[in-house]
Amino acid sequence: MIKLSSIVIVASLALNASAQAQQKTYDASEKAIKLTHETILIDTHIDVPYRIHKNWVDVTKATDGGDFDYPRAVKGGLNAPFMSIYIPAHLEFEGKGKSYQLANQMIDSMESIALRAPDKFAIASSTADIEEQFKQGKLSIAMGMENGSPIEGDMKNLQHFFDRGIRYITLAHSQSNHISDSSYDIRRKWKGLSPFGKKLVTEMNNIGMLIDVSHISDDAFYQVIEQSKTPVVASHSSLRKYTPGFERNMNDDMLLALKENGGVIQINFGSSFVTAKAGTWGKQLKSSKESAKKDGAALSKDFDAAYRAKNPYPFASLEQVLDHIDHVVELIGIDYVGIGSDYDGVGDSLPRGLKDVSSYPNLVQGLMDRDYSDKDIKKILSGNILRVWQQAEEYAKKH
Template sequence: MIKLSSIVVAISLALSSQVNADTTTPSDKAIKLTQETILIDTHIDVPYRIHKSWADVTKATDDGDFDYPRAVKGGLNAPFMSIYIPANLEFEGKGKSYQLANQLIDSMEAIAQRAPDKFAIASSTSDIKTQFKQGKMSLAMGMENGSPIEGDMKNLQHFFDRGVRYITLAHSQSNHISDSSYDIRRKWKGLSPFGKKLVTEMNNIGMLIDVSHISDDAFYQVMELSKTPVIASHSSLRKYTPGFERNMDDDMLLALKKNGGVIQINFGSSFVTASSRNWYDQLNSKKDSAKKQGTKLSKDFDAAYRAKNPFPFASLGQVLDHIDHVVELIGIDYVGIGSDYDGVGDSLPTGLKDVSSYPNLVQGLMDRGYSNTDIKKILSGNMLRVWQQAEAYAKKH
């Protein structure tokens, strides 16, 4: 029998370790490694953020999770800017998705043109590497929600020509391409007939397929069809959020390894811990209950609820747990970073509050015994491998 005092000591050490993981200032070694490495984050929602409320992210901003000074401090030099299209009937199939996607791409080009000493658009792995050597921040682009394709393969080529290099097939509702993990109406039971053709054509032109957000059935259908590795641009693990289909389970991770793809871990607290996920479920339940009773919700309903029920932020250590599990299950070559900065509101974990925080993650990885070589794979090496394989396949087809 273990003595109670031993258990108390063990718990104390564990809690102390967790606190230290979240509050320790990164070492010079961690900062140096972060700064000297290409750092790809495959999902940052700046385009839609500044579309809704303009901010000049070439300079320091008062809000949001990203701006140039903070990104430089954090060592971020190759963010994928999310061309996010809301999933609703107002956009789907009515030309508005196509229009909005082009506007968001325009805004990224404008940033690069306005500050050419700081930013450059990146549409290839060679662009990323060249611009890193030049000291410029590469702005790559991924489309979150394939709605702008609008059932026309010509639009796929159009957005590829404009620099988009991955497409998240669906978002929070099923569209003309795929069912969504959030949508209980499984219209297609996976991919639509057009969606299956789209996967093949995306392979052929070198457009990466993003399996974040899609239903499990759609995921496995992509696995069967895709001839190139796929990405999950901003997903975490269902192991730590049971029942949350938006995250990936162990069987999906094993399928991802077989495909050669990579999962880019989402930092949002509700993607990282069940307690954070449950907090949102309880908030929504309170709202639904109030509406059923005919109560008109006040503008500060969420704030009032939060005041009485503090949000259980995830910790840096818990984000690291997700990375650890991927590595333990399928290996170091299949995991990266897809933070969802500017996309998950104020739910970011302690120690990872904005783009200046990547050295904290690197320090955490060092503390857990990851080598510099392995850390570089997580920061960009794995994503670059997958992207290069897509480029090579396209050259042959």
């Protein structure tokens, strides 16, 4: 029989261990910081454009809020972010010209950053641009479009956005659109890709536009894999292994298909993408709100804060993000994984140790601690996505 005093001691130790985990600080070594800064670091999904479209702030200088600004990017070694031209999946946007207009406005805002601070930023529309601007010590602004709604069923718009610097398109977002079904949308209108979407995949291949399979349904993913002549990218997705039932993430069969295609999965840092506990917490909050409404209660502005005070949010940890990277590497190899943080896109749900763009050296330190070589770390930071991008460029030259 276990004595009560022993149980108390064990429980106390467990609580202390939990508290220490919550309070753990991350201090990257000089070696990790040096490696991060000496390497091209491409994060394929940062939501600065929509952030400053809603509430303008000058990210060429230090800012009070958000996850990105120039000083923090420099500190973190981030030199080549893909800025997300995010278009909300609203029905009033789809097919009515508004998404096309909004996309152009946000591209304008990225160009204005480069014009306003040419000593710090430069627009990058090719792998050659990324490499040259890295040598110049400038932060490259590459761009991807999150939600293909602005294409509006017209291939001319695809070429228009390519000409404006867009280098990947996330085919759909949180609702199915005229291109593809969404992983979030229970209405599977197209059972994958629409007829136009299938034609679009071919045209994207032909002009060198990367196809982003994040957000789309499983059926759409496999149809893209079957049709695409170039490697695809999941610009900001994590693994379903750690979030069972969350279709927005990728399962092992999809990872194996991704390897056959030669593509890359860029790991999302958002806690609900990394750990099932965070996703469950969000569902419970939503359920609590619905129950309160049914009971006739008027939800106050402080409802979320009050709920969080009673039910602390289960932030993921840097170690759990590393687990996602480890699993990809163990299943399909080192050549198929990278970083797609979703900074400025997942609110305050970021993991401990990865709270903003100054945090990348912590990730590098974690990889070093798990015995990744410098060569493999560089593949994760940029080598893999550069390979995929270069293959798309080379295919387009021939077509």
